Each structure stands twice: as structure tokens, then as C-alpha cells.
Amino acid sequence: DAGVTQSPTHLIKTRGQQVTLRCSPKSGHDTVSWYQQALGQGPQFIFQYYEEEERQRGNFPDRFSGHQFPNYSSELNVNALLLGDSALYLCASSLAWTGAYEQYFGPGTRLTVT
Amino acid sequence: GIQVEQSPPDLILQEGANSTLRCNFSDSVNNLQWFHQNPWGQLINLFYIPSGTKQNGRLSATTVATERYSLLYISSSQTTDSGVYFCAVFDNYGQNFVFGPGTRLSVLP
Numbered sequence: 001d002a003g004v005t006q007s008p009t010h011l012i013k014t015r016g017q018q019v020t021l022r023c024s025p026k027s028g029h030d031t032v033s034w035y036q037q038a039l040g041q042g043p044q045f046i047f048q049y050y051e052e053e054e055r056q057r058g059n060f061p062d063r064f065s066g067h068q069f070p071n072y073s074s075e076l077n078v079n080a081l082l083l084g085d086s087a088l089y090l091c092a093s094s095l096a097w098t099g100a101y102e103q104y105f106g107p108g109t110r111l112t113v114t
Numbered sequence: 115g116i117q118v119e120q121s122p123p124d125l126i127l128q129e130g131a132n133s134t135l136r137c138n139f140s141d142s143v144n145n146l147q148w149f150h151q152n153p154w155g156q157l158i159n160l161f162y163i164p165s166g167t168k169q170n171g172r173l174s175a176t177t178v179a180t181e182r183y184s185l186l187y188i189s190s191s192q193t194t195d196s197g198v199y200f201c202a203v204f205d206n207y208g209q210n211f212v213f214g215p216g217t218r219l220s221v222l223p
Contacts, residue, residue, distance in 0.1 A: 041215065042202075048209075101211070104159060
């Protein structure tokens with residue numbers, strides 16, 4: 001049973017650049033959520049994708065955007081990177097029809113903006 | 115939106131000791147999960163427990179939804195239990211998961 005996978009593992013970008021992070025959900029899951037975790041803090045919800053549409057969004061600017069593909073995998077895009085965007089980005093998948101939204105997390109992508 | 119608090123913020127134990135971690139939340143929830151974040155950042159599912167009690171080996175959890183708290187018990191702690199423990203609840207209003215600030219556990223040999 002394939003778990004949640006994310007790529008790349010680590011990434012270093014320069015301020016002002018754009019970045020794309022990728023996530024493949026756990027086998028059988030159809031919903032993908034993205035979180036940002038700054039050092040020493042709990043994860044903060046960015047947005048959730050279901051049926052290729054953004055269903056919910058947290059308190060993040062429009063520089064953060066995403067996409068979900070027909071195979072349920074997802075991308076997180078961040079434009080005009082700021083130093084404050086340096087964080088661990090976590091992807092979680094769940095199965096919508098259960099209504100329980102029990103989430104399973106990937107290993108994360110650590111983004112450093114210099 | 116819903117507020118989630120965890121206590122204590124930090125906990126240091128000797129190997130073999132028992133501990134109780136607490137999660138308080140400000141509104142009713144129909145989903146609560148406990149996670150263990152290892153030193154490499156991986157969030158590992160411990161329990162999905164919107165109510166009631168569950169046990170898994172040396173770990174157990176209890177959620178009293180009507181009183182808006184959940185407890186995670188770790189018995190006979192091992193050094194591999196070290197890391198940060200997070201409680202996360204599903205905010206029915208905002209329709210998103212809200213994490214607490216975590217409890218950092220250090221188990222000394």
C-alpha cells in the first residue's frame with residue numbers, strides 16, 4: 001500500500017523566484033491538503049483539493065496556488081518567494097466520502113529561500 | 115476559528131517513565147487526530163479519535179468531546195518516543211484542520 005509521497009525532499013531557491021512542489025496521495029485517497037510548517041510551530045493549513053478544485057483555503061496570499069490532476073496527485077506553486085516562505089511543506093491525503101477526513105502525511109519538502 | 119492548546123509545551127523523561135499529554139479545543143469537533151513528528155519531520159499517525167478511548171501498544175488516547183479535551187498516554191517510554199506530538203482537530207466552520215502548537219518530548223536513556 002503506497003503511502004503519501006512528496007518531491008523534491010529539499011529545495012533551495014532565491015527570493016523572487018517561483019517553486020513547484022509535488023505530492024502523490026496514499027493509494028485510494030482522493031483529497032489532498034497542503035500545509036506549511038515553520039520552524040518550531042505546528043503545521044498551518046494552506047488549501048485542500050478535491051475533484052481537481054480548490055475546496056477550502058487557509059489564510060495564505062494568492063502567491064500560493066495549487067492544482068490537482070485526474071490521478072489525484074497535486075502540485076503546490078509559490079510565486080515571488082519571500083524569505084518568510086522558508087519552511088517544511090507537508091502534503092496530506094484523505095478519503096472524502098468517509099466524511100471523517102482522517103489525514104495521512106507525506107515526508108515533506110523542506111524549502112529554503114535565500 | 116477553533117483554537118487548539120496543548121500542554122505541557124516541553125517534557126523531559128527518563129526511559130521507562132509514563133507521561134500524559136493534553137489537548138484542549140475551543141469548539142465541538144467530529145475529527146481529532148494525534149501525530150508524532152520525528153526528527154526528520156515526518157508526521158506519523160498515532161490515533162484518529164473524535165471520541166472514546168483507543169489503545170495501540172504502549173500508547174493510548176482518550177477524547178471527551180463534550181468537555182473538549184483529549185489525552186495521549188505514553189507508558190514505559192523509550193528513546194525512540196522522542197519528538198514532537200501534535201493534536202489536530204477538524205474545524206467544522208472553516209472546513210480545515212487546525213493543529214495545536216505541539217508537545218516536545220525528550221526521553222533520556
